[in-house]
Amino acid sequence: MKTCKKCSESKQKSEFGASSQTKDGMKLYCRSCEAEIARNRRADPDKADRIRRMHRESIAKQRENPEYVLALNAKVREYRADPEIMEKHLQKCREYNARMSNCEEWKEKKKAYKKKKMSDPEYRDKQIEKRRVARLDPDVRKKQNESTKKSYQKKKDKDPDFLSKQNALRREKYASGGPRRETALRCATRWRKENPGHKYHMNRMRILKIKNRIPPWADIEKIKEIYKNCPDGMHVDHIIPICGEIVSGLHVEYNLQYLTAKENLEKNNAFDQELFTIIF
Numbered sequence: 469m470k471t472c473k474k475c476s477e478s479k480q481k482s483e484f485g486a487s488s489q490t491k492d493g494m495k496l497y498c499r500s501c502e503a504e505i506a507r508n509r510r511a512d513p514d515k516a517d518r519i520r521r522m523h524r525e526s527i528a529k530q531r532e533n534p535e536y537v538l539a540l541n542a543k544v545r546e547y548r549a550d551p552e553i554m555e556k557h558l559q560k561c562r563e564y565n566a567r568m569s570n571c572e573e574w575k576e577k578k579k580a581y582k583k584k585k586m587s588d589p590e591y592r593d594k595q596i597e598k599r600r601v602a603r604l605d606p607d608v609r610k611k612q613n614e615s616t617k618k619s620y621q622k623k624k625d626k627d628p629d630f631l632s633k634q635n636a637l638r639r640e641k642y643a644s645g646g647p648r649r650e651t652a653l654r655c656a657t658r659w660r661k662e663n664p665g666h667k668y669h670m671n672r673m674r675i676l677k678i679k680n681r682i683p684p685w686a687d688i689e690k691i692k693e694i695y696k697n698c699p700d701g702m703h704v705d706h707i708i709p710i711c712g713e714i715v716s717g718l719h720v721e722y723n724l725q726y727l728t729a730k731e732n733l734e735k736n737n738a739f740d741q742e743l744f745t746i747i748f
Contacts, residue, residue, distance in 0.1 A: 472498040474505075486557040488544050493553035636734070643730030681710045681719045690721040702726045709737040 469478045473496040484494040485502065495502065509516045530537050547553050568574045586592050602608045623630045641648040660667045682688075698704050705727045708717025717723050727735065 470494060472496075472501055474498075474501040486560045488547050488557070489540075493547060493550075493556055639733045639736065640730075643733040677710060678719050681716065683718055683720065686718070686720045691719070691724065694721060694724050698726060701729065703729055703732040705732050705735065708739060712737050712739050714739050 470481050470484055470492070471478050472484075475498065477498070479498050481494060483498045483500075485499060486493060487495040490496065497505070509519065530540075586595070602612070620631070627633075642652050643649075695704055703726070705725050706717055706719070707723050707725050708715060710717055710719060
């Protein structure tokens with residue numbers, strides 16, 4: 469139990485917020501009193517300005533008196549060295565994050581704030597430059613990859629079809645065009661320039677797979693004619709994918725069709741058995 473300094477009521481320790489400036493690691497006022505103080509502060513702008521001014525003056529005094537700051541930092545380090553106090557503080561942080569992660573209003577506010585910040589060209593350029601520098605640093609890149617793998621592994625443990633759903637969603641957004649497609653094309657172009665050897669290897673493997681799936685009786689002239697007469701905005705697609713997971717088709721004239729970019733990317737290397745039955 470702990471007694472609130474404002475309402476003088478004895479309450480459970482869970483009713484007090486964490487603080488690194490007190491001996492017991494908890495704030496002097498309970499959560500309800502803290503909320504009331506915040507509401508009163510917002511209701512009286514002049515009082516809020518006075519509090520901010522006092523806070524700035526306090527910071528200025530601390531800067532003028534470095535010994536006080538050193539003593540305060542030593543006290544904070546002492547609290548952090550206590551595992552029991554730190555565990556309480558971390559537990560409060562976990563509860564707060566869990567509560568906020570399930571709050572739709574908080575999610576919408578976060579999205580709106582991020583969108584507003586990214587609408588500033590100067591801020592956006594700084595963020596892009598920051599990410600570019602981070603990509604060039606091997607240590608930062610390694611940490612980011614490890615963090616991404618752990619995050620994806622947790623999501624895969626909860627939902628085994630998570631990756632397939634994400635890939636389908638990305639293909640749909642890419643095929644629909646817009647900023648997502650422009651970003652993907654820009655990143656793909658940069659990656660091809662940075663990894664010419666790997667791209668050449670992928671192209672050669674694709675060519676060899678197609679060559680291995682051209683039978684002697686295939687009409688090469690008709691295949692060329694199909695590719696030559698492909699309408700603008702359309703893709704030449706294999707009805708039965710030549711690199712399919714279930715079944716692999718042949719590179720022949722009657723296994724080719726015209727599809728829009730969106731349909732082709734959504735189809736990927738999937739095998740539509742119903743369509744195959746209708747055609748053949």
